Amino acid sequence: MAVRWLERPRAARACGWNGLTRRGPRASLERGATYLMRPDLRAYVLSDGGSRVFGPGPADLLERVGELGSLRAAAISMGMAYTKATRIVREAEEAFGFPLTERTVGGAGGGGSRLTAEARELVERYRSFERTSEDALASAYATCFAGFAGVRRLGCVVMASGAAARFGGAPGEKLTASLAGVPVLERTLSALPADLLDVVVVSGHADVAALCGRLGVRCVAPGGPLKSDTVRAGLAALGERAGCLFVPGDQALLAEKSVRTLASELTRSPRAIVRLAWHGRPGSPVLWPADELPALAGLTGDDGGTKLLSGHAELGRRVRLVEAADEWELADVDTPDDLARMEDALTEKGGSK
Numbered sequence: 001m002a003v004r005w006l007e008r009p010r011a012a013r014a015c016g017w018n019g020l021t022r023r024g025p026r027a028s029l030e031r032g033a034t035y036l037m038r039p040d041l042r043a044y045v046l047s048d049g050g051s052r053v054f055g056p057g058p059a060d061l062l063e064r065v066g067e068l069g070s071l072r073a074a075a076i077s078m079g080m081a082y083t084k085a086t087r088i089v090r091e092a093e094e095a096f097g098f099p100l101t102e103r104t105v106g107g108a109g110g111g112g113s114r115l116t117a118e119a120r121e122l123v124e125r126y127r128s129f130e131r132t133s134e135d136a137l138a139s140a141y142a143t144c145f146a147g148f149a150g151v152r153r154l155g156c157v158v159m160a161s162g163a164a165a166r167f168g169g170a171p172g173e174k175l176t177a178s179l180a181g182v183p184v185l186e187r188t189l190s191a192l193p194a195d196l197l198d199v200v201v202v203s204g205h206a207d208v209a210a211l212c213g214r215l216g217v218r219c220v221a222p223g224g225p226l227k228s229d230t231v232r233a234g235l236a237a238l239g240e241r242a243g244c245l246f247v248p249g250d251q252a253l254l255a256e257k258s259v260r261t262l263a264s265e266l267t268r269s270p271r272a273i274v275r276l277a278w279h280g281r282p283g284s285p286v287l288w289p290a291d292e293l294p295a296l297a298g299l300t301g302d303d304g305g306t307k308l309l310s311g312h313a314e315l316g317r318r319v320r321l322v323e324a325a326d327e328w329e330l331a332d333v334d335t336p337d338d339l340a341r342m343e344d345a346l347t348e349k350g351g352s353k
Contacts, residue, residue: 039141041134045095045126053095054126058088062115062123065101070112096122139290142242143270146263147196154263154287155241156192157234159304160185160203160249161222166334172205174333175249180346183211184333187252196263197245202234208249228299235297242270244293246305247285250333253342254285258329261322262287269320273309276330277321283330 044055064074075085093100100119104112115123147153160175167174175185185201185208192199201212201219212219220237222229231246238244243266247254258276265274266287274287286305288296292315296305309315324330328345331338 039137041130041137043126043130043133047095051091053092054122056130058092059123059126059130061085061088062100062119065113066115066120066123068112069104069114071101073112139242140270143289144267146242146267152241153196153198154266155235155238155244156197156199156247157231157238157244158185158188158192158199158201158247158249159227159230159234160201160205160208160219161225161227161230163225164334167336167339170205170207172203172208174339175203175205176207176211177333177339179252179339180343184252184339185211185249186215188247188249188254189215189217191254191256191259192245192247193256193260196260198238198241200234200237201249202230202237203249226300226302227304228301231299231304232297235293240290241293242290243287244296245285245287248332251284251330252333253328253331253346255325255329258322258324259285265320265322271318272320273315273318274320274322276324278324278327278330280321280323282319282321284332 042056044052047053061071061074061078061080064077065071068074068077071085071089072082075082078085089100096118098118099116100122101113102116104114142151145151160172163171164174167177176183178184179187189199189201199217201208201217202222203209203212203219204221204225209219209221218237220233222233234246235244243263245259245262254276262274262276262285266272266289271289271291273289273292275282276285277283288305292308295308299305299307309319328342328349331342331345333339333342
């Protein structure tokens with residue numbers, strides 16, 4: 001036996017949808033129309049020779065036999081010829097090696113058919129498999145099409161809540177400090193493409209919030225001073241996402257090209273945990289898939305995602321590394337000397353990332 005999934009995207013009518021127009025033999029979309037897409041899935045169990053022996057049609061047929069007590073009545077209710085219904089049942093029985101229906105005698109109709117115990121178990125297993133696979137497909141679709149054709153973009157939490165004690169000055173001052181004439185946080189934000197990411201900055205610092213307001217970037221305050229509070233606040237602000245990128249606010253030389261490559265890697269492997277790296281050494285940012293976001297939201301204490309990775313070997317095997325263009329992309333600003341070195345590196349690069 002083998003399983004084949006047939007996937008077809010379907011268009012659903014959205015608010016303001018103008019429908020389809022036809023010009024000649026082909027349908028065309030009206031200019032300005034908005035379409036929401038969703039995946040559609042059909043599963044078929046195949047014989048070793050590749051012919052279909054079970055799928056949604058046979059499952060529907062058996063369920064109706066169970067409801068109506070007759071194969072003939074089930075076929076009529078589906079608009080199917082009785083000869084076709086008997087052929088479907090017979091071929092499935094031959095493939096699985098057990099009977100699916102058995103005759104009943106007597107009753108108002110003079111007899112009929114009922115499902116065998118094996119048939120009921122087959123349908124139950126198939127429906128469970130179908131539901132599980134549809135959930136997985138929906139998750140993969142949301143990831144692979146994130147930011148495309150109306151599908152919701154990936155989330156991005158910019159971590160900007162730290163006290164920055166080593167930098168000195170007022171809390172949050174390092175993020176608004178000038179790096180070659182541009183605030184550190186603004187340079188970080190410039191690497192986050194709006195077509196791919198919905199960005200939220202998490203910070204309780206007034207100067208950071210003011211900068212975000214000037215840039216038109218959403219800023220929310222965490223519920224507490226710990227790193228886990230920042231993670232939780234960012235995820236809550238973004239809502240359900242196919243994945244979420246976590247970026248330190250002081251990673252000012254991060255390049256947009258690297259961020260796009262991180263997103264592309266998640267698209268290719270929707271369950272991957274994708275990290276930027278330099279010569280194989282992982283760092284930030286980290287792009288987490290949807291299935292691990294609840295675990296991140298459940299963190300406590302002053303820990304971020306690295307705590308999950310260090311404690312679970314299975315998660316470590318899901319990590320994919322994306323090599324940065326240079327080591328400065330992974331650098332952050334802890335001290336004024338770090339800022340000065342970063343400015344020198346920026347100057348050497350000609351003033352651009």
